[in-house]
Amino acid sequence: MAAATLDFVPIIEAELAAVRHFVALLGLEQEMLITGEVGTLIALVGEKNGLASELTALAARRNESLAAAGLTLDRAGMAAWFAAHPKEIHARAIWSSLLSLASQARELNRSNGELIQIRMQHNALALETLLGTSTSLSLYGPDGQSTPPSGRCITDSA
Numbered sequence: 400m401a402a403a404t405l406d407f408v409p410i411i412e413a414e415l416a417a418v419r420h421f422v423a424l425l426g427l428e429q430e431m432l433i434t435g436e437v438g439t440l441i442a443l444v445g446e447k448n449g450l451a452s453e454l455t456a457l458a459a460r461r462n463e464s465l466a467a468a469g470l471t472l473d474r475a476g477m478a479a480w481f482a483a484h485p486k487e488i489h490a491r492a493i494w495s496s497l498l499s500l501a502s503q504a505r506e507l508n509r510s511n512g513e514l515i516q517i518r519m520q521h522n523a524l525a526l527e528t529l530l531g532t533s534t535s536l537s538l539y540g541p542d543g544q545s546t547p548p549s550g551r552c553i554t555d556s557a
Contacts, residue, residue, distance in 0.1 A: 407464045407480070408490045414457045415493050418500045421450050425507035432514040 424447050431440055462472040468483070471477035483489055 410461045411493050411497060415497045417450060417457060418497055421454060422500055422504050425504055425511060427509050429507060432511060530554050
């Protein structure tokens with residue numbers, strides 16, 4: 400096994416482990432958003448941000464290894480690495496799993512973003528109800544300037 404292989408495989412193994420953890424966190428985030436357990440989301444966001452930084456560092460290390468081998472820093476570079484190391488079946492399986500999990504993470508992240516938007520819209524409607532107004536919070540007057548509705552007060556009718 401060449402030195403480049405010895406350095407490269409552990410990097411993508413670490414990436415796979417980190418992406419697995421990231422997907423698990425995204426799944427937990429989705430559960431919290433669906434069930435309304437938003438109180439613990441702050442801690443989860445901190446953990447996700449830390450893991451995202453770790454993933455960025457691992458991707459940079461992978462790219463450094465590709466660059467050191469004279470390869471491009473993209474899927475074509477990875478394909479060229481695998482072509483140069485045809486016996487690295489384990490590494491190819493890791494990379495395939497990594498790509499699949501990254502796709503799953505993108506979809507979970509997109510879905511979670513939609514859930515957050517829905518929750519924000521719900522909160523805005525609840526706030527309008529509590530304030531006793533059904534008008535939008537950002538109205539424009541005849542002069543084109545934003546004018547907040549007057550006479551707002553919190554009501555207990557909700």
